Amino acid sequence: MSYPFELDGETLWDAGYHSGQLYASLARGAAEFLELPSGLTPNAQGGCDVDLEPFRVFVERLYELYTSTRNEVLHGLAHGLLATSLVLLERAGGAVALTPPYxxxxxxxxxxxxxxMAV
Known part of the structure; x- marks a missing residue:
């Protein structure tokens, strides 16, 4: 069973069920923490639809959090979610400008x- 992430009917990531659910849950929690929408909406097919602009803003803000903290725990917690989000964002046709040293x-x-991350 899978958990697809789609944009306008195109599958960006055909995640495994547990991987997809965990990613969506982590993104939802991070978006709540950042006080903005994640751009990911559960759909009737058992996955998530990606709304590009809110998702791009979410990933950008997550990157800002990641690069602005010196807290190793916060940095570590954000790292995996951010890396996965960057892949998904790139597949959706968006990008975030990454700066040194990150x-x-x-x-x-x-x-x-x-x-x-299977497509």
């Missing part, structure tokens, strides 16, 4: 994750 690590992780 760009290299996130680009490497994004590339690695993208290979594991």
């Amino acid at each position: 760009a290299a690590v996130l680009l490497e992780e994004k590339t690695s994750l993208a290979h594991s």
